Amino acid sequence: MAVFSKSNVPQFSVDVYQNEYLPEGGREVNAIVTVTSTGGGTTGGRPLPGSTASASAAVVIMVDCSGSMEYPPTKMRNARDATAVAIDTLRDGVAFAVVAGTHQAREVYPADGGLAIAGPATRAQAKLALRKLTSGGGTAIGTWLRLADRLLATGDVAIRHGILLTDGRNEHESPEALRDTLDACAGRFTCDARGVGTDWEVKEVTGIASALLGSADIVADPAGLAADFQALMEKAMGKEVADVALRLWTPQGAEIAFVKQVAPTVEDLTARRTEVGPRAGDYPTGSWGDESRDYHVSVRVPPAGIGQEMLAARLSLVLPAPDGTSQVLGQGLVRAVWTDDMAASTRISPQVAHYTGQAELAQVIQQGLEARKAGDLDGATAKLGRAVQLANASGNEDTAKLLAKVVDVVDAASGTVRLKARVADADEMTLETRSTKTVRVKK
Template identity: 80%
Template sequence: MAHLSKPTVPQFSVEVYQNEYLPEGGREVNAIVTVTATGGGTGGGRPVTDPGAVPGPRRPEAGPSAAVVLMVDCSGSMDYPPTKMRNARDATAAAIDTLRDGVAFAVIGGTHQASEVYPGGGRLAIADPTTRGQAKHALRKLTAGGGTAIGTWLRLAETLLSGADVAIRHGILLTDGRNEHESPEELRATLDACAGRFTCDARGVGTDWEVKEVTGVASALLGTADIVADPAGLAEDFTGMMEKAMGKEVADVSLRLWTPAGAEIVFVKQVAPAVEDLTGRRTDAGPRIGDYPTGSWGDESRDYHVCVRVPGAAVGQEMLAARASLVLPGPDGQAPRPLSQGLIRAVWTDDLASSTRINPQVAHYTGQAELAQVIQQGLDARKSGDADGATAKLGRAVQLAGALGNEDTAKLLAKVVDVVDARTGTVRLKPKVAEADEMTLETRSTKTVRVKK
């Protein structure tokens, strides 16, 4: 068998899209910072050859050192219907089959407490045909019973992952119910403790879980969140998640923003592939320098909206409003290593056409952020019985989704409202909405489409 060459760390590039022109005295500068990682060698793979493996997944033969912990809900509700637990076992087995050789891994069974399903003893196994087979055999011990305390699962995952000397630490979490055996404050404290320690994708199966809990886990741990309404779809979803995790090449990348004296960052938001506000996650890294976490990267591209407030100035003046760079932590406490950078500028002009022109990328992602917000507000209003408020917000969402070309979101909205006129945002609330449809819209409300550059 021909072996793939060992992948290299991706090369990062930074592009800045903005209208740098401000009217006299203007103070707010908006820019879209596009970060692209390429050349990490994440595209290769080979068919799974383990005896008894689920056919289909492709497992890269080489990659950075990595550790993955799978957290599987085993609470009592996983027995309703009984096929749900079987689907979860099959999905976990499919994910294990997708692990490449040499990756450290473990499986946790989660109820109102967390238990080590495989390998046990507070350690991680190293993926190879033997350990994958042992792990899949151990999955037969997964049975439903008990409550739900997601924070305990995450804390055990963090304990297992923290002992691994690896470049990539990742978790996959599956739940089917609400976090009823733990207070919101306890879960929040756990997420705060785990943030920056590992990334985590979270999935809700069925329709009896709380969207804000699952999306909150993914948001805090810089992973993805989604609904798998039909448990039969779990194996495909888990395989896809694991393939993406195996494609990650470098972790702990930060977006570093330097601003000159008198300037300040108003907000920093990831706006593609999903909206994620990073403003409150700033870590000061020196005078007028702040780092914003972006998590793990493979071959991929993401967009960030940066808003800077600068001192007002006279016509003809210009300044560097901010410097955006990607940095990696240095080894053994050394200075972070810069990967790439781009410049955000401000130029004051009396040309009205120049100073009032909105950059297409900025306009597109400002609309996408509003779309995510009005969907959430509309669904919250609907749940609280405010029909007029829900109609207004979801109507605006339909209007935005159409204008922005977000076809997937438009289709999801059409399952919650009857669209009378998409262009004007005229809608009627559907009298009956399938719970899965409403939860899918809420869970995927932050997913965006890229602007056509």
């Protein structure tokens, strides 16, 4: 385990779990990397005591104000109330703005093309402005995100965060336009996305959160919005360091097969690699407070003979600086050793086995629900049965409970299930939205 720290930055530790032993000619090395950040999450983006620095965090809240938010009328009221609660949760000194989203985006507060600084007066003014929010118009989420990006860029802040609420499908811009927006905003700010009710598109909301390294969830009952927004804002206030990257260096002849975040959710980072030098690349992890995450790194190494060993990969957590340099926050090593001991080379690391199962669990849930929608009932039964089996074996009780609302479980251990004849939209969408949530390895 390697630990690095520096004043004003949380302390990061890196632990690597793997079976480094390979049979003669073996090429695949797998490791679970646990990254833990401690000592942050205490200032909520405010300058530290005695510091003269300006606010180091900014948040833009994007509220869906399209016509569908009026059905039922309580939905818009719940959205206003939830945004007010989020504003109350902002710590003094944090920069913020509120955007009303329809087929276009409008800054509701401070409505001057910039950000306000949270304090008693600005919170009161923002909540007054919220009362004027009304519903009407269409939905073009890309315009909301681009306005949020412009507003966040006006603040000299390290941590830029968005919270986005929608109740409908992105019908007033093309999927390509939204994708272009996400590509443009990626790496500029993080964003949590929430779907309220059951008339929105799961893949759109989860796609936004995935691209912008945030969380996605469903709030099926609008009455739950206030509690959800409060929790989101509290978490955002706990972030202390932004733009941390997982840097992987591999020796000559070795290459990265994939990099996935596997806890607290499954997120494939493989395609997000940015080359930073000979045989080294950075994978984005977003902003950190007091928390721990797990990553699955798979490396292909050149085949070697019995008794040989090599460094398969060196991984570093790095914090890029404006001058092009990087501060190393933590390091770990992935090794490969070739052996003729069959017991050693065939043993699977418990951590690797667990998260391989959790990644498969997320995949088969999504495949099972797709098959169900397509009318392939046999395929849906097989995939969702496998999901029940994996959730049961890994102790993922939350996912098991969600699956039980979509299938009747005959035998969890064998994955024997029957599809329910009728499933509530909210239950199906909750399972799909939360399918990537994982449980950690039992110590």
